[in-house]
Amino acid sequence: MSVTIKEVAALAGVSPSTVSRTCKDHPSISRQTKEKVRRAMDQLGYEPNFQASSLATQNSRTIGIILPPSERETYENAFYLEAVRGISILCNQRQYINTVITGKDESELLQVIKTTVRNGLAEGFIVLYSREQDPVVNYLYEEGLLYVLVGKAFRNANQTIYVDNDNVLAGREAAQYLISLGHRKIGYLSGDHSLLYTGDRKSGYMLALAENNIPFRPEYCVETSFLSGAENPGLRDLLKQPDRPTAFVASDDILASYLEQLCVGMNITVPEELSVISFNNSLFARMAKPPLTSIDINSFQLGSEAAAQMISHIENPNLLATKTIVPHYIVKRGSCIERAETENE
Amino acid sequence: MSVTIKEVAALAGVSPSTVSRTCKDHPSISRQTKEKVRRAMDQLGYEPNFQASSLATQNSRTIGIILPPSERETYENAFYLEAVRGISILCNQRQYINTVITGKDESELLQVIKTTVRNGLAEGFIVLYSREQDPVVNYLYEEGLLYVLVGKAFRNANQTIYVDNDNVLAGREAAQYLISLGHRKIGYLSGDHSLLYTGDRKSGYMLALAENNIPFRPEYCVETSFLSGAENPGLRDLLKQPDRPTAFVASDDILASYLEQLCVGMNITVPEELSVISFNNSLFARMAKPPLTSIDINSFQLGSEAAAQMISHIENPNLLATKTIVPHYIVKRGSCIERAETENE
DNA sequence: CATATAAAAGCAACCGTTTGCATTAAAATG
DNA sequence: CATTTTAATGCAAACGGTTGCTTTTATATG
Numbered sequence: 067m068s069v070t071i072k073e074v075a076a077l078a079g080v081s082p083s084t085v086s087r088t089c090k091d092h093p094s095i096s097r098q099t100k101e102k103v104r105r106a107m108d109q110l111g112y113e114p115n116f117q118a119s120s121l122a123t124q125n126s127r128t129i130g131i132i133l134p135p136s137e138r139e140t141y142e143n144a145f146y147l148e149a150v151r152g153i154s155i156l157c158n159q160r161q162y163i164n165t166v167i168t169g170k171d172e173s174e175l176l177q178v179i180k181t182t183v184r185n186g187l188a189e190g191f192i193v194l195y196s197r198e199q200d201p202v203v204n205y206l207y208e209e210g211l212l213y214v215l216v217g218k219a220f221r222n223a224n225q226t227i228y229v230d231n232d233n234v235l236a237g238r239e240a241a242q243y244l245i246s247l248g249h250r251k252i253g254y255l256s257g258d259h260s261l262l263y264t265g266d267r268k269s270g271y272m273l274a275l276a277e278n279n280i281p282f283r284p285e286y287c288v289e290t291s292f293l294s295g296a297e298n299p300g301l302r303d304l305l306k307q308p309d310r311p312t313a314f315v316a317s318d319d320i321l322a323s324y325l326e327q328l329c330v331g332m333n334i335t336v337p338e339e340l341s342v343i344s345f346n347n348s349l350f351a352r353m354a355k356p357p358l359t360s361i362d363i364n365s366f367q368l369g370s371e372a373a374a375q376m377i378s379h380i381e382n383p384n385l386l387a388t389k390t391i392v393p394h395y396i397v398k399r400g401s402c403i404e405r406a407e408t409e410n411e
Numbered sequence: 412m413s414v415t416i417k418e419v420a421a422l423a424g425v426s427p428s429t430v431s432r433t434c435k436d437h438p439s440i441s442r443q444t445k446e447k448v449r450r451a452m453d454q455l456g457y458e459p460n461f462q463a464s465s466l467a468t469q470n471s472r473t474i475g476i477i478l479p480p481s482e483r484e485t486y487e488n489a490f491y492l493e494a495v496r497g498i499s500i501l502c503n504q505r506q507y508i509n510t511v512i513t514g515k516d517e518s519e520l521l522q523v524i525k526t527t528v529r530n531g532l533a534e535g536f537i538v539l540y541s542r543e544q545d546p547v548v549n550y551l552y553e554e555g556l557l558y559v560l561v562g563k564a565f566r567n568a569n570q571t572i573y574v575d576n577d578n579v580l581a582g583r584e585a586a587q588y589l590i591s592l593g594h595r596k597i598g599y600l601s602g603d604h605s606l607l608y609t610g611d612r613k614s615g616y617m618l619a620l621a622e623n624n625i626p627f628r629p630e631y632c633v634e635t636s637f638l639s640g641a642e643n644p645g646l647r648d649l650l651k652q653p654d655r656p657t658a659f660v661a662s663d664d665i666l667a668s669y670l671e672q673l674c675v676g677m678n679i680t681v682p683e684e685l686s687v688i689s690f691n692n693s694l695f696a697r698m699a700k701p702p703l704t705s706i707d708i709n710s711f712q713l714g715s716e717a718a719a720q721m722i723s724h725i726e727n728p729n730l731l732a733t734k735t736i737v738p739h740y741i742v743k744r745g746s747c748i749e750r751a752e753t754e755n756e
Numbered sequence: 757c758a759t760a761t762a763a764a765a766g767c768a769a770c771c772g773t774t775t776g777c778a779t780t781a782a783a784a785t786g
Numbered sequence: 787c788a789t790t791t792t793a794a795t796g797c798a799a800a801c802g803g804t805t806g807c808t809t810t811t812a813t814a815t816g
Contacts, residue, residue: 150492460773
């Protein structure tokens with residue numbers, strides 16, 4: 067079929083092992099020989115056989131990408147595909163294979179992961195979400211499997227490799243930005259709190275308040291899960307109050323966009339009466355009315371860094387667990403303005 | 412490391428080849444022997460080694476998933492991730508591996524595909540987009556590689572395996588629905604026309620008009636590429652006209668959502684003054700104000716059917732190219748109502 | 757100059773399955 | 787009962803690299 071190492075060896079007049087070692091640039095092959103071999107490889111158009119080398123080295127060069135168990139909404143978040151793209155770009159470059167793993171619920175997902183492991187279908191896993199008490203991560207940890215977490219490690223932080231944004235800092239900057247615009251009454255709107263980034267961003271928000279001597283008001287923090295249909299009245303109630311926030315940090319563009327729409331219905335103008343800042347810088351941010359000032363978290367890079375970590379740990383198993391922080395940046399649009407002066411302060 | 416076929420053979424008191432044939436349920440092994448072997452496999456917890464069998468059968472059991480070359484917007488479309496999930500679920504079930512392939516532009520993408528092919532990293536490819544004159548598809552076709560297209564085949568339709576919606580029908584039903592609500596002046600709003608589904612949906616729209624003896628008015632059809640920033644004035648101009656459409660078919664939720672926003676700015680109420688129907692049933696449809704009536708195209712199933720086709724063609728190479736049509740369904744929300752009676756008809 | 761040492765290349769076993777062909781055992785046939 | 791046919795199993799050579807160890811060759815040492 068295609069050209070093998072033996073044919074190259076024959077043409078170059080050396081043994082197959084010499085060809086193999088030349089490919090890896092093994093030091094015990096002389097420069098002259100290497101050049102001779104490389105010429106032969108070029109001439110024949112040699113490409114190493116992935117399967118054969120996987121078998122010989124007992125290394126599948128395959129990375130499993132674990133998506134969260136499906137609840138349809140989650141996937142509307144462009145984050146996942148961007149991260150997958152980041153991973154795949156790196157895999158493509160380094161001649162790795164990536165295989166996405168998904169399941170309709172947690173137990174199916176776990177099942178698939180187990181058979182993937184048993185069949186040696188993946189060398190390691192990149193987990194694209196992080197939440198408290200996740201059975202998948204627990205399994206990977208307990209089995210001593212190689213994995214990297216995109217997001218924050220809930221426990222065993224020192225033993226797990228993870229790639230994340232500095233969500234505390236991001237939350238702090240978001241709130242600080244609003245504060246710098248003169249806002250004092252700032253709310254925090256979040257979705258599913260089991261996803262860890264939510265909490266981090268909130269911590270950052272609280273930190274910024276504290277740094278500016280603004281008392282934290284728990285009644286300004288609402289958690290809504292409108293995506294799953296269950297509209298909770300908390301947010302609406304809060305907006306009705308005369309003492310409502312003049313600005314909001316929303317943990318996500320989709321939520322922020324929802325907030326803006328709610329405001330329209332309640333005759334609250336954004337940004338004049340309410341400033342909004344959010345995260346992810348997705349298309350929702352651009353499509354929102356007014357377009358949202360949003361913190362871009364570099365999803366693509368989160369993916370590619372995770373893949374890079376994965377590969378270096380595969381190739382160098384005694385590396386220690388590292389954490390990688392991917393920078394974020396604020397994209398200013400029309401949803402935040404200076405707080406209008408009011409008489410009551 | 413893990414348990415091999417030889418250990419199973421030893422325990423069962425047969426040869427390795429018998430074990431191998433038992434796994435494939437080969438007819439020339441007696442039932443008694445098979446049972447004996449299966450017991451041994453269970454007892455040892457045997458799992459076949461993927462790499463070894465790939466090597467021996469010269470079959471990598473790996474499917475490449477080709478994403479369109481990146482223009483950031485494209486990926487905001489939840490379609491891709493859903494399709495990937497559909498593919499991956501099937502791959503996971505059938506012990507296949509899927510590897511996503513992407514590149515920042517067409518030439519990089521092509522490059523990656525070529526090395527993937529050369530290294531035997533994929534058995535076949537699923538192309539997740541279809542446009543006219545696509546170099547990637549041309550390459551795959553000319554090299555005689557196995558691929559399945561999600562979307563419509565631009566040429567060589569009879570030789571290519573593809574999985575698609577009946578977009579003509581979907582477009583027709585969308586328009587027909589508006590017509591059934593009494594609309595006669597119906598516009599068509601589309602994005603990038605090089606993506607083939609756009610044209611099909613438009614054909615369906617035209618068909619519905621014709622079937623109802625409604626003259627087709629080209630001035631009612633606008634193509635906008637607002638996502639790439641280039642806002643074209645055509646749509647706005649059309650909406651300003653007194654004789655503007657009373658309803659729109661939009662080729663995509665994102666566009667429809669944009670249209671609704673434009674209407675707000677122009678004091679046109681949706682759906683009272685303008686009904687809108689669109690496609691994809693994404694989160695954008697649910698988030699839009701008012702929420703969009705949209706045709707769900709079953710992205711997930713498009714992916715899983717494509718994977719199923721791929722696998723059956725890998726395992727049975729002399730199968731003829733088939734096309735698979737995945738059904739769509741309309742999801743009615745608040746963006747379409749009966750046309751208000753007006754005096755001029 | 758003989759010998760120790762280092763550098764370069766080759767040998768051959770191995771990774772775990774698959775599969776064509778040979779072999780054996782059992783059943784059918786003359 | 788000998789012989790052909792059929793069914794069931796085993797043998798051993800692939801598949802294409804990798805790698806520990808040995809052999810060869812070149813260089814340094816006493």
